[in-house]
Amino acid sequence: MKYKENLLIPALLDAHFPLMKYAFYSREYQPVILNNRRNVTGVGLRYVHNDMCYPCILNTGQMIAALQSGKFDLEHTRLLMPSVGDACRGSNYTEMLRKAVKKAGFPQVRVMTLNLRHIDEGNQIGVSPEMVWRAFFALFYGDLLLILTQQVRPYEREAGAANRCRDKWYGILGSELKAFRNLKISVMLRRFSEITADFAAIPRTGEKKRRIGIVGELYTKYCALGNWDMVQFLEDSGCESFTNGLSWYVLYYIDSHLAHAGNPAEAAGYRAIGAVLEKLQKKMIAAIAAAGFFTLPTLHTLKAEVAGKVRFEAAIGDGWLIATESAGYILHGCKKVLAIQPFGCMPNHVIGRGLYASLQRKCGGQIVSIDADSSLSPVNAYNRARMLMNADEGI
Incomplete structure (x- = not known):
């Protein structure tokens, strides 16, 4: 009998991973988005400088703490560490994690990667058309729920109404x-209108609060x-806070990294994908604006x-997208505007x-x-x- 592998994925995109995890759902993998918080910094510092x-x-602390928890069959568990594959320190996470996992006493647990730069292909998780299609829908649905929840929740008359609407969707x-x-694309476009209408129907106070825009490195921007x-x-x-959607980052990455790839056919393919994504982004923005909400x-x-x-x-890490x-x-x-970045992150x-x-x-x-940073206090932030x-x- 072939067992499904638990695929442990660290917290990264709080608004998107509840949907994005299904991109990895298959006969081979059961995706698990880690949400453990207790002492993950301390565990991480034992194995990472x-x-x-x-x-x-x-990320390392979350994964090792999960392996130590006893909740997973270690013979049928893998770890996934996505990477953008550029000069950012994040491109070294996969190898750092492998060393940490072995040092922690779990040499049998394989560390997989996911990137578009053909790095570490021997440990690259398989990418199927179904996986890409699911991720495509999760990207825009996650953006929409992120943008609407943050604009409704500070004004809701009934506490928890925005979160309940988000969780329903x-x-x-x-x-x-x-x-x-x-x-289907036609269903996605209909969903844009249905979801925005659902959030717009939540009773709100009508007051006007200070709006703070949030920018920064991908992890510190999207992960609580x-x-x-x-x-x-x-x-x-x-x-009221506003965090821009992930689709802007995806389009930035295509524009700055993939649209000029060495392989002309590959580069042309990514440009075509970017054009399609931007058309759908425009449709999503139109639905948001039609319901009276703000977006870039x-x-x-x-x-x-x-x-x-x-x-x-400048296109290393989050590059020019931060200033843009x-x-x-x-x-x-x-x-x-509040800019949040890891200490020592050179691109930021x-x-x-x-x-x-x-x-x-x-x-x-x-x-x-x-x-x-692990050495800094949240109070200072x-x-x-x-x-x-x-x-x-x-x-």
Whole structure:
């Protein structure tokens, strides 16, 4: 009898993984998104040097703690560490994790990778058309639920209404993704309208709170574990937060990394995929705007708007997307931007923080950066966020 392998995936994309996990669902794998938090930093620091990137410490701590928990059959468990495959330290996570897992006493547990740069192909998880199609739908559905939840929850008259609406749709969409049912573009477009209408129908107070745009490195931007629950802190402090969707990052990655690949046919294929994604992103944005909610324009439009304020040569890690989203927020009326990055992350410190003063001169607004690291305290991060919240409201 062939056993299904448990595929353990560390927390990364809180809004997307409840749906994205079904991309890995198959006869071979049972995906498990890890949500364990207790002492994961301490466990990670036992096996990863503290000079390594904070997300690497947390990912390693989560995975090893899960293996130590006794909840999984180790003979039928694998770990998945996705990687963008560029000069970012994140490209070393897979090998670092392998060493840590062996050192922790689990040499039988295989560490798989997922990247589009043909790196470590011997341990690359198999990519099927069904997997890609499910991920494609999960990308836009996750974006929509992320954007709407963050804009409704701070104003809901009944506590928990936005989260219940979000979870209802996670259930509906998740069952469709798992069963590979209703995965048609026409259904997706209909869902855009249905979901936005459902959130728009939630009774809200009508007050106007300070909106804080969030930018930064992928993990610290989208994962509550990586940013010390910053979204919750902002909402508890009387603010509305806005985190841009993952589809903007995917289009940035295609634009900056894949559309100019060495293989001309491969590059042309990625450009065609990018064109399709941007058309669907435009449809999603239209549905959001029609329901009266805020969002940034498509990546192509956003680049045109910030040209002259942001340069597009730097494409390591999150690269020019950080400054582009920061400038975009300010130009579209979100005058306060919170940039969260791992301490020592060179793309964020050079390409991001290095431009914040220039962007404030050119665009106005205010940008405050926060470093996340195992040696730092969440209290310091909250104090810097409060400094941004309490800044001159006339900006």
